[in-house]
Amino acid sequence: MVNARVALSLRNTELSEVPLRRKISLLLIVAFAAALAITGGCSRSGGVDGDQDDSVSFDVNDPRIKERLGEDDGYAFAVMYGADIHGSLETCG
Amino acid sequence: MPTLSVDAGNQFSDDRYAANQLPGEVITKNKWVVKGYGDFHQDAANISYVDLPYVAELLKKDGYDKRVEEYPFIKRLISANIKPLDQQYAAPVPYVIREIVLKRGAAGQKLRIGIVGFSEGKPAGANNEKEYNYAGFNISDPFETAKKILPELKKKVDFIIALAYMPLDQAQKLATDNSEIDSLIGARQLSNMDEPQHFNRATITYAYNQTKYLGELRVYAKSDGSIDNQVNRYVQLDSTIPDDPSALDVVTAAHTEFTNEQNKVAQTSPISSKPAPMLGGVDSPYAGEATCAACHQKEHQVWETSRHAHAMATLEKKNQQFDNECIACHVVGYQKGGFQSLYTTPQFANVQCEECHGPGLAHSGNPTKGYGFVATPVGCMRCHREPNDPDFNFAVYWPKIKH
Numbered sequence: 292m293v294n295a296r297v298a299l300s301l302r303n304t305e306l307s308e309v310p311l312r313r314k315i316s317l318l319l320i321v322a323f324a325a326a327l328a329i330t331g332g333c334s335r336s337g338g339v340d341g342d343q344d345d346s347v348s349f350d351v352n353d354p355r356i357k358e359r360l361g362e363d364d365g366y367a368f369a370v371m372y373g374a375d376i377h378g379s380l381e382t383c384g
Numbered sequence: 385m386p387t388l389s390v391d392a393g394n395q396f397s398d399d400r401y402a403a404n405q406l407p408g409e410v411i412t413k414n415k416w417v418v419k420g421y422g423d424f425h426q427d428a429a430n431i432s433y434v435d436l437p438y439v440a441e442l443l444k445k446d447g448y449d450k451r452v453e454e455y456p457f458i459k460r461l462i463s464a465n466i467k468p469l470d471q472q473y474a475a476p477v478p479y480v481i482r483e484i485v486l487k488r489g490a491a492g493q494k495l496r497i498g499i500v501g502f503s504e505g506k507p508a509g510a511n512n513e514k515e516y517n518y519a520g521f522n523i524s525d526p527f528e529t530a531k532k533i534l535p536e537l538k539k540k541v542d543f544i545i546a547l548a549y550m551p552l553d554q555a556q557k558l559a560t561d562n563s564e565i566d567s568l569i570g571a572r573q574l575s576n577m578d579e580p581q582h583f584n585r586a587t588i589t590y591a592y593n594q595t596k597y598l599g600e601l602r603v604y605a606k607s608d609g610s611i612d613n614q615v616n617r618y619v620q621l622d623s624t625i626p627d628d629p630s631a632l633d634v635v636t637a638a639h640t641e642f643t644n645e646q647n648k649v650a651q652t653s654p655i656s657s658k659p660a661p662m663l664g665g666v667d668s669p670y671a672g673e674a675t676c677a678a679c680h681q682k683e684h685q686v687w688e689t690s691r692h693a694h695a696m697a698t699l700e701k702k703n704q705q706f707d708n709e710c711i712a713c714h715v716v717g718y719q720k721g722g723f724q725s726l727y728t729t730p731q732f733a734n735v736q737c738e739e740c741h742g743p744g745l746a747h748s749g750n751p752t753k754g755y756g757f758v759a760t761p762v763g764c765m766r767c768h769r770e771p772n773d774p775d776f777n778f779a780v781y782w783p784k785i786k787h
Contacts, residue, residue, distance in 0.1 A: 367488065383594070
């Protein structure tokens with residue numbers, strides 16, 4: 292399990308050297324869920340229609356991907372959350 | 385593992401400039417949020433006072449069924465303490481219920497999860513009214529509402545997630561007063577926090593502004609299937625995980641329509657040959673960088689080579705040059721009589737001298753000492769703050785623009 296501090300510390304090290312491409316919040320929320328599905332057996336909760344999109348491809352052994360996804364440590368369910376997008380589907384700049 | 389996706393509030397823009405109605409381009413932005421959240425199976429979004437101008441449009445009874453058919457997510461916009469004031473609007477649902485199957489516990493054991501929404505009223509300075517009338521809706525006291533709605537919800541579900549658009553102290557009170565809440569996910573621009581708090585039985589976490597970091601709250605169950613503990617973390621949303629092609633299509637289509645709306649505005653807004661008037665018709669106090677350069681050549685040369693001088697290009701690369709959420713930190717004098725748009729006031733694009741030193745038109749006409757002091761680094765923090773610029777370090781940044 293990667294805690295928030297470790298994840299946040301990344302921005303001060305390696306990520307500052309990575310050219311920033313798109314940082315589309317919604318896309319990444321979806322991609323993140325899809326990644327969980329591929330690596331950890333994630334499934335949608337009941338009451339939601341549609342199939343899980345599995346069209347995202349990436350190297351699951353990439354340490355940075357592992358950092359983002361965290362490990363499947365036996366949690367019962369997860370709640371992904373955000374707020375204050377104020378009409379913008381992606382973050383600024 | 386089962387996942388839920390929620391938005392704790394302020395998902396729609398309420399930017400109305402000087403007009404009463406939401407302009408076309410803002411409606412377009414908001415429409416794509418409803419569509420995007422629906423397409424990607426968001427489970428619920430909490431309505432806040434910020435959202436009401438657009439939510440009012442969505443909840444109009446006239447054409448409601450057809451609208452819901454087109455955008456089913458409308459039925460997942462929740463609020464327990466926002467109700468319409470008159471008959472022309474449908475009421476939002478107070479909560480939604482989701483059901484998951486636990487891996488632990490008896491085979492096939494299910495957990496029913498209720499997601500309920502609360503919003504503070506619009507902050508009104510010294511006005512201590514408990515209720516507000518806003519865009520045809522009433523925002524009642526969230527604490528009183530919670531006392532009524534949560535016991536009712538608890539009878540239907542095993543686990544309650546409260547989405548709360550309010551300051552942390554109010555969220556703490558909500559959790560303290562209501563033992564039914566298991567998780568409280570809060571939001572209110574820039575209120576995120578690294579570590580969750582625990583009040584009563586609730587775990588309190590806060591969302592990052594603009595969802596620049598995605599919150600992930602993991603909930604653990606004991607061997608008998610009862611809930612054990614909760615662990616929160618934030619996942620940075622950067623390029624590490626690639627874009628989802630289908631989601632990229634949605635965002636590209638949204639940008640295209642939004643840009644078309646802006647072009648319509650441009651056709652009716654001639655380029656200004658002088659500083660834009662402020663609201664109320666007062667002349668702009670800004671002069672523009674070209675005026676500054678006449679006397680401050682050396683300083684201007686430093687600025688020209690800085691990223692401040694090319695701040696708008698950063699937005700243009702992402703086709704965000706019309707996005708009000710982003711513009712304020714990439715121009716001079718936005719909504720203060722300076723930059724309005726690239727069409728009408730291109731002379732105020734980029735972070736110019738006056739964005740830090742203050743409006744300089746008067747100084748340019750009467751160049752006496754005393755103008756332009758910048759209290760650093762506080763003066764930089766309006767834009768270079770968490771989470772806009774988490775790497776900001778004044779000692780590192782200042783030499784790049786020292787003048």
